[in-house]
Amino acid sequence: REQREKQYIFAVQNPEMLQQNGRPRDVFPEHSLAMATAAVVETMDCAASVVSCGSEDLADELRKKGNSSFQQHDYRSAIDYYTQALCHNPRCAAYYGNRSAAYMMLEDYSRALDDSIASIKLDELFTKGYLRAAKCHLMLGNPSLSLDFYEKVLNVEPKNQQALEEMQVSNSVKTHLTKAIFDSQRGEHRDAVFRMDQCLNAAPSCTLFKIIKAEALVMCSRCEEAHQLCNEVLRVDAHNVDAIYVKALCFYYQDIPDKATQFFQEVLRVDPDHVKSRTAIKRSKLLLAKKEEGNNFFKSGNNQAAYDTYSEALSIDPKNISTNAKLLCNRALVGSKLGKVDQAVDDCTKALEMDPKYIRALQRRASFYQSIDKHDEAVRDLEQVFKIEHTVENQEALQEAKHKLKLSKRKDYYKLLEVDKNASQDEIKRGYRKAAMKHHPDRHVDAEPEVREKEEQIFKQVSEAYSVLSDPKKKNRYDNGYDLEEMGGMDMDPTILFSNLFGGMGGMGMDGFTSGRRRGNGHPFASQGFTFNF
Numbered sequence: 430r431e432q433r434e435k436q437y438i439f440a441v442q443n444p445e446m447l448q449q450n451g452r453p454r455d456v457f458p459e460h461s462l463a464m465a466t467a468a469v470v471e472t473m474d475c476a477a478s479v480v481s482c483g484s485e486d487l488a489d490e491l492r493k494k495g496n497s498s499f500q501q502h503d504y505r506s507a508i509d510y511y512t513q514a515l516c517h518n519p520r521c522a523a524y525y526g527n528r529s530a531a532y533m534m535l536e537d538y539s540r541a542l543d544d545s546i547a548s549i550k551l552d553e554l555f556t557k558g559y560l561r562a563a564k565c566h567l568m569l570g571n572p573s574l575s576l577d578f579y580e581k582v583l584n585v586e587p588k589n590q591q592a593l594e595e596m597q598v599s600n601s602v603k604t605h606l607t608k609a610i611f612d613s614q615r616g617e618h619r620d621a622v623f624r625m626d627q628c629l630n631a632a633p634s635c636t637l638f639k640i641i642k643a644e645a646l647v648m649c650s651r652c653e654e655a656h657q658l659c660n661e662v663l664r665v666d667a668h669n670v671d672a673i674y675v676k677a678l679c680f681y682y683q684d685i686p687d688k689a690t691q692f693f694q695e696v697l698r699v700d701p702d703h704v705k706s707r708t709a710i711k712r713s714k715l716l717l718a719k720k721e722e723g724n725n726f727f728k729s730g731n732n733q734a735a736y737d738t739y740s741e742a743l744s745i746d747p748k749n750i751s752t753n754a755k756l757l758c759n760r761a762l763v764g765s766k767l768g769k770v771d772q773a774v775d776d777c778t779k780a781l782e783m784d785p786k787y788i789r790a791l792q793r794r795a796s797f798y799q800s801i802d803k804h805d806e807a808v809r810d811l812e813q814v815f816k817i818e819h820t821v822e823n824q825e826a827l828q829e830a831k832h833k834l835k836l837s838k839r840k841d842y843y844k845l846l847e848v849d850k851n852a853s854q855d856e857i858k859r860g861y862r863k864a865a866m867k868h869h870p871d872r873h874v875d876a877e878p879e880v881r882e883k884e885e886q887i888f889k890q891v892s893e894a895y896s897v898l899s900d901p902k903k904k905n906r907y908d909n910g911y912d913l914e915e916m917g918g919m920d921m922d923p924t925i926l927f928s929n930l931f932g933g934m935g936g937m938g939m940d941g942f943t944s945g946r947r948r949g950n951g952h953p954f955a956s957q958g959f960t961f962n963f
Contacts, residue, residue: 488517492524499531507531522552529561536634538568556582560591563599570637572603602631606638613645621645636662636669643675650750652679670700674709681709684751686717716745716752723756727763736763754783758790765797773797786817795830804834836910842894845887850908854899861895 495510511528525548532541542565548558563578582592609624625642646655662672677692693710719742726735739760761776777794795810846860
């Protein structure tokens with residue numbers, strides 16, 4: 430029996446071995462009943478040689494006590510009574526059958542299977558023995574052998590309703606199990622989880638089914654659920670290497686490399702030939718080494734080498750979403766220092782597709798957005814950060830981003846005057862003169878109406894900019910984020926401001942302006958009593 434289980438586990442772990450002529454081979458090869466019963470033949474021969482300590486009557490009395498305990502749900506006492514009965518009468522198929530039923534109630538299907546086969550060996554027409562053996566095989570994760578035993582029941586009793594009904598269940602489990610294995614092989618792990626859920630509905634305590642489902646869950650990034658299933662198995666069988674292996678996978682895909690290595694090594698101590706663990710531990714160590722190498726390059730200031738190393742690490746295991754999200758976030762930071770801001774944004778976006786709640790990726794993308802004046806996007810990212818993690822720091826960062834967004838939407842007075850934010854008052858004045866002459870309405874009096882209107886608006890804005898930036902108090906408030914309305918608005922009509930700045934110049938303006946009056950042109954500024962000819 431143990432050999433058969435090992436063979437099946439190997440088949441599950443190596444699905445490529447299950448194909449023949451391009452079509453799925455039956456997961457479970459055909460077994461004869463002779464092969465199935467071979468595991469208990471030696472035990473039965475020994476039992477036959479035991480010298481009875483009493484009469485068959487005494488054995489029957491013990492059976493009755495066992496039945497009474499069974500009815501009271503005291504299955505362990507029932508097993509003790511049936512065992513004593515077998516000591517007095519080891520050739521009674523019913524005693525093995527009863528003890529098998531008690532073991533099944535305790536979900537000890539391996540011992541229950543052995544007793545079922547023993548009962549069949551003693552009485553080839555004992556249908557309850559075949560039914561129990563079939564049920565045990567299903568609960569142990571072997572629906573093909575389960576079907577073999579149901580067939581045997583039908584050979585004895587062709588209309589046995591229980592066999593017919595339970596046979597359908599075993600057929601269904603066999604189909605789902607076979608498809609789940611090939612779903613996993615093709616990378617369709619969600620489908621595999623669904624298939625294994627159907628199997629576990631029929632055999633909820635099956636260790637093998639739990640392990641197959643757990644591994645599929647890991648590949649669906651549902652590591653917490655996989656952990657729970659592995660722990661269920663390990664509580665019953667602390668040395669189950671396949672459960673330990675899947676638990677190691679959980680740590681690996683959660684980017685906890687030290688724990689992953691510890692559990693992979695534990696598997697290899699118990700089973701040095703565990704191929705999957707050998708492959709996984711090599712990949713885990715390589716990924717960790719590359720990640721640390723990239724970190725060291727970054728710390729030493731070698732950004733290009735760090736960028737290239739992170740890129741290499743990303744190619745090692747595309748399925749490791751948790752680690753790759755961090756690698757992408759790291760590469761984004763390095764890329765921004767290399768001037769690849771757009772690529773840095775893309776890397777953060779990819780990281781967030783892998784882990785939508787990855788706070789560091791959201792924060793970094795927000796900072797990259799701000800550096801390219803995409804303040805709306807930055808605010809959205811930081812709002813998401815604060816939604817995930819309510820801290821004072823995150824709230825302050827969000828408020829600062831909103832402030833920058835507000836500043837980005839107001840008029841840029843420095844840009845209007847084409848001066849630097851640290852410009853002196855003389856530079857601001859020269860900037861105003863240049864911009865005012867460029868956009869003065871009289872220069873565009875013969876232009877199309879739309880152009881005249883646009884230039885008039887710009888002229889007003891240029892005057893507004895100078896009104897604020899030429900006043901040290903207003904300039905200080907503007908630099909600190911206050912709006913023009915908050916500063917009391919513009920104090921002077923733009924034309925008056927212009928005439929004051931250009932007045933007293935002996936009838937000549939600057940750069941081709943000459944003072945003179947143009948009447949009857951209908952220009953909105955003509956009524957002010959001054960115009961400038963170009």
